[in-house]
Amino acid sequence: MEVVILENEDAVAELGAQRIFELVKKKPNAVLGLATGSTPIAMYKKIISFYESKVVSFGDIVTFNLDEYIGITADNSQSYRYFMNRELFDAIDIEQQNTHLPVCGAGENPREIGAAYEQSIVDAGGIDLQILGIGSNGHIGFNEPGCSLSSRTRVKTLTQSTVRDNNHLFGPNECQPHLAMTMGIATILDSRRTILLATGSQKAAAVRHAIEGSISSGCPATALQMHERVTFILDEAAASSLENKSYYRWAHHQNRSLVEQFGNFHEVVEPDSY
Numbered sequence: 001m002e003v004v005i006l007e008n009e010d011a012v013a014e015l016g017a018q019r020i021f022e023l024v025k026k027k028p029n030a031v032l033g034l035a036t037g038s039t040p041i042a043m044y045k046k047i048i049s050f051y052e053s054k055v056v057s058f059g060d061i062v063t064f065n066l067d068e069y070i071g072i073t074a075d076n077s078q079s080y081r082y083f084m085n086r087e088l089f090d091a092i093d094i095e096q097q098n099t100h101l102p103v104c105g106a107g108e109n110p111r112e113i114g115a116a117y118e119q120s121i122v123d124a125g126g127i128d129l130q131i132l133g134i135g136s137n138g139h140i141g142f143n144e145p146g147c148s149l150s151s152r153t154r155v156k157t158l159t160q161s162t163v164r165d166n167n168h169l170f171g172p173n174e175c176q177p178h179l180a181m182t183m184g185i186a187t188i189l190d191s192r193r194t195i196l197l198a199t200g201s202q203k204a205a206a207v208r209h210a211i212e213g214s215i216s217s218g219c220p221a222t223a224l225q226m227h228e229r230v231t232f233i234l235d236e237a238a239a240s241s242l243e244n245k246s247y248y249r250w251a252h253h254q255n256r257s258l259v260e261q262f263g264n265f266h267e268v269v270e271p272d273s274y
């Protein structure tokens, strides 16, 4: 595991975008796993800047989002499809047909939709880089506490705490869904590389549990401890409860020395990472 602690939210967004940028330059037809929520928005803005400065094209990139609400349609401003179009896709040269979300429309069978989503990820060659946020209860995607750590894309009932956390995003007359389709924990663990972004003190307890707690479905993000190439990119506030903070800083410093010594950080530390 790589744990990178940075001064603020902007630095977290910058490093996240930089890692995506490096991958897209190296593999222009890479498969990206993307996340919604407020945390990755700043990173998406930086990606758009990279694109606008014409240093990178997303023309051959394929994306799979972690999750989508059940019960609202793509044209609803609360849908994750709408969010992705607004925050990223509409501003870059990605092909809409290459962008995927686990949409389960009215009358469709979530089991079939989940299995088909898994198959399309496999058909695309697997996810090269999965971006994650984390819920204050330790969820990743919408894999809520108590979920199977071997789960695949399926329907999940949201916990009351997640519904509460996300309630401020919905207006008084908007219906807030309590069900969502989400990639499973096993789907996420299959990605070749995973980056979890977390900012703000409201994430500190979940981050500490995810990195330093025992692996348990009580905190689904702890499953990432079993991922061979996971990076946690945190701001100071999100990292504030970590016990081994000084070790993570020191290890990160060592990694930077390796870059100076051998060049590309990823090639040195993670030879076949992409």
Ligand code: GLP
Residues within 6 Å of the ligand: 035, 036, 037, 038, 039, 040, 066, 067, 132, 133, 134, 135, 136, 140, 141, 142, 162, 166
């Ligand atoms: C939602 C999403 C998650 C996201 C989480 C945290 O529930 N399904 O993928 O990581 O919220 O959101 P935020 O970044 O707004 O705190």
